Amino acid sequence: MEGKKSKANKYRPKKRKFHGNRYTKAKASGSRSGCDDDDDVETVENRRRAVEDDKVETVDKRMIEVEEVDESKSTSFMKLTECLDEESEERGGQVGDDNSDYEGYRLFRKKLIVSCIQRLACPVCLYKAEVGETFVVVEKLTGISNEMTVSCAFCKEQVTDLGQTENVNLRFQAAMYDVGCHDKKGRRFLGAMDMPPPVSVTRSCIFREKIRAASASVAKESMKRAAEELRAAEGDEVTVSCDGSWQRRGFSSKNGIATCLSVSKKVPAKVIDTEVMTNHCDSCGKLEAWKTGEELEKLKERHEVDCKKNYTGAAGGMEPAGMVKIFRRSEERYNLKYKGYLGDGDSKSYKNVAQADPPIYEDVGIEKLECCGHVQKRMGKRLLDKISQCKGKVYAVDGKNVKGIGGAGKLTKSAVKRIQGHYGGAIRKNVGDLEKMKKAIWAIWHHRNGEHAKCGEFDWCNGSDKNRLPSFVMEEIKSVFEDLSGGELLTKCLHGGTQNANESYHHLVWDRCPKSIFVGRDRLEIAVSDATIVFNEGEMGRIDVFRKLGLDIGEFQKSAFRHMDLRRIKSAEKDSKTTSKKKRAEKTIAKARETNEDKSYEGGAY
Numbered sequence: 001m002e003g004k005k006s007k008a009n010k011y012r013p014k015k016r017k018f019h020g021n022r023y024t025k026a027k028a029s030g031s032r033s034g035c036d037d038d039d040d041v042e043t044v045e046n047r048r049r050a051v052e053d054d055k056v057e058t059v060d061k062r063m064i065e066v067e068e069v070d071e072s073k074s075t076s077f078m079k080l081t082e083c084l085d086e087e088s089e090e091r092g093g094q095v096g097d098d099n100s101d102y103e104g105y106r107l108f109r110k111k112l113i114v115s116c117i118q119r120l121a122c123p124v125c126l127y128k129a130e131v132g133e134t135f136v137v138v139e140k141l142t143g144i145s146n147e148m149t150v151s152c153a154f155c156k157e158q159v160t161d162l163g164q165t166e167n168v169n170l171r172f173q174a175a176m177y178d179v180g181c182h183d184k185k186g187r188r189f190l191g192a193m194d195m196p197p198p199v200s201v202t203r204s205c206i207f208r209e210k211i212r213a214a215s216a217s218v219a220k221e222s223m224k225r226a227a228e229e230l231r232a233a234e235g236d237e238v239t240v241s242c243d244g245s246w247q248r249r250g251f252s253s254k255n256g257i258a259t260c261l262s263v264s265k266k267v268p269a270k271v272i273d274t275e276v277m278t279n280h281c282d283s284c285g286k287l288e289a290w291k292t293g294e295e296l297e298k299l300k301e302r303h304e305v306d307c308k309k310n311y312t313g314a315a316g317g318m319e320p321a322g323m324v325k326i327f328r329r330s331e332e333r334y335n336l337k338y339k340g341y342l343g344d345g346d347s348k349s350y351k352n353v354a355q356a357d358p359p360i361y362e363d364v365g366i367e368k369l370e371c372c373g374h375v376q377k378r379m380g381k382r383l384l385d386k387i388s389q390c391k392g393k394v395y396a397v398d399g400k401n402v403k404g405i406g407g408a409g410k411l412t413k414s415a416v417k418r419i420q421g422h423y424g425g426a427i428r429k430n431v432g433d434l435e436k437m438k439k440a441i442w443a444i445w446h447h448r449n450g451e452h453a454k455c456g457e458f459d460w461c462n463g464s465d466k467n468r469l470p471s472f473v474m475e476e477i478k479s480v481f482e483d484l485s486g487g488e489l490l491t492k493c494l495h496g497g498t499q500n501a502n503e504s505y506h507h508l509v510w511d512r513c514p515k516s517i518f519v520g521r522d523r524l525e526i527a528v529s530d531a532t533i534v535f536n537e538g539e540m541g542r543i544d545v546f547r548k549l550g551l552d553i554g555e556f557q558k559s560a561f562r563h564m565d566l567r568r569i570k571s572a573e574k575d576s577k578t579t580s581k582k583k584r585a586e587k588t589i590a591k592a593r594e595t596n597e598d599k600s601y602e603g604g605a606y
Contacts (some may be wrong), residue, residue, distance in 0.1 A: 128514075242261075
């Protein structure tokens, strides 16, 4: 038995002995070499700060390594690295107190603070009650801000006056707007935390106007810098990506936004202009309900200056009206002429801009460019429509009658998704070459039809008939390929650009102002300005808003904003990798197999 046991142990790996954390010891010995014994004594706080500094240095080194190795950087990397350097730290502002332990805000129980004060002796008369209260503490509340007056119970002298050095109510309201919450949710949050209610509605409106003005000022400066970058890279005549979005789906929304982003291969896409459109005003409705006749007309004249309504008409006309305003002020604001209009398939906005009376630019015409992403989705939409159109048709195949072109063994949802993706790839891989783009698109049709002699020159074709479709299906969808491979359409796609940046920006806006709750124009303008700052310069750019509001810039705030920007860069770098893109494409195709619903994009649905 012993022999067998020793034979079994022969092939068992030896257990590694633990010698402590050798890396930490080596680092500690290296850092302490040449120091006195007194230097070995460190406080826990200093060690914690050293670890945090090492973490920041490690992240920064990692970002530098990525910059040196990876040639294809993400847009977020190119935009936000400027805001994370030393200049952005200086721009964030220096805090008066060097000790970060006494900065920022904490949640304390009031009873704990008062009990600690009662244990102290009066500094004036040195009185200290053995039983009962030494001091009389009087608190005055203004929203969540408080002022505590401490007076001696014996000599009646006021010992100290404790209160906030800044407007904490203003900071709270700005924070609620940043996370997409409104006044009711803020009140609910404070109630759940057993804290005093927020300020009154009147005071809240005053704070809202301050936040709106500060955010709009910082956003305007950010857009001006973005326009200067674009002019330095492309000159005075540039191409812009234009798109609109509404707070409610369909054409019944009362609020909408028109956005204009830069398009250039030399600089990352940034917001250069926005316009908030609304056909609703609370005060106008109240005036018509309360007053009539001459008195109503007089009040309307006074109210005209402060009226929030800046558009009259249906929601569908908000985007065209906003785009015309944006194009008309381009020369006055930035000395730029928008000669290229990158938009989706809806040409209503482009027509209003190109056919404006008087013309927007006297000597420059405006060219329409198509978003390659929207054109790609047209292929999927047209194929699905073709399946619906041929649903009742009967085809004779090998002596059998086959109904429709969709379903198993024919044109499935996953096949439509794959053809749509290949169509988009044919456009993007042949930017600037119209003939090669057409040839690549028709190679998809020939490959699915089993004619590999006409698609064999492409590296993706291996001559396999695995994905071949029946001939009657290919004849039905041939008209779709003919329409979407026309020279007029593909000429507008030679630039290879998309409106993904616009969609990303709209996501930031509605994340700060959810579509589930109706808001007024001021609240929407705050969300648009805040989203503009974050999209162009990251979270660190919002520090200027707090400075304009007169609020302190603490280390916790700068650290949180910096952390969010680093996470954004890391996420963007990961999503821009080829492997991540393949996984997303596979996930989309898998979803198409599972569901029979049409999840394709529909123009005007948002």
